């Protein structure tokens with residue numbers, strides 16, 4: 001498999017999952033500004049969506065949409081237990097959580113990342129809304145170690161990245177249980193390896 005990624009953006013999530021699973025993969029770096037791979041290939045030639053992450057399967061099929069990619073990876077290695085079994089009600093609850101992270105947190109950043117000159121009122125609205133979503137995730141986590149059930153899942157990889165990015169963009173530091181949660185995840189070998197590999 002090949003993962004098209006740009007350093008430290010949301011493609012870090014499937015990157016972490018690939019390392020957690022210990023499956024073989026190749027990283028293809030995409031320059032976030034020029035939208036070309038390090039070999040000079042335009043990202044548009046790989047996906048008409050022109051954004052990362054893109055996971056290219058061994059048969060050449062390409063998958064986009066982070067939440068779909070990580071569920072695909074989890075389901076392809078069910079023994080790793082990175083997502084509840086498809087078809088179970090637990091899976092529906094899990095999908096509900098992934099969808100929340102994708103649409104309310106991750107896509108809640110859009111004004112910060114896509115509209116740098118947005119006005120103060122819109123900025124404040126976005127910030128208040130994001131901070132509220134982060135608090136919902138704190139409630140979801142409660143006193144548990146992981147955000148879903150009692151073991152690490154792909155939802156933790158997504159929450160890890162989204163919480164860090166949200167705090168960085170809003171300049172509201174993560175505190176208490178969320179700070180501890182993110183630090184715990186950051187210490188996982190697969191997470192450390194993925195973060196470090198993207199710095200190279």
Ligand SMILES: N[C@@H](CCC(=O)N[C@@H](CS)C(=O)NCC(=O)O)C(=O)O
Pocket residue numbers: 009010011050051052053064065066067102
């Ligand atoms: N809907 C996509 C969004 C992915 C996304 O937002 N990718 C960002 C990096 S975090 C990107 O490549 N943005 C470039 C662009 O939108 O032009 C998903 O969930 O995977």
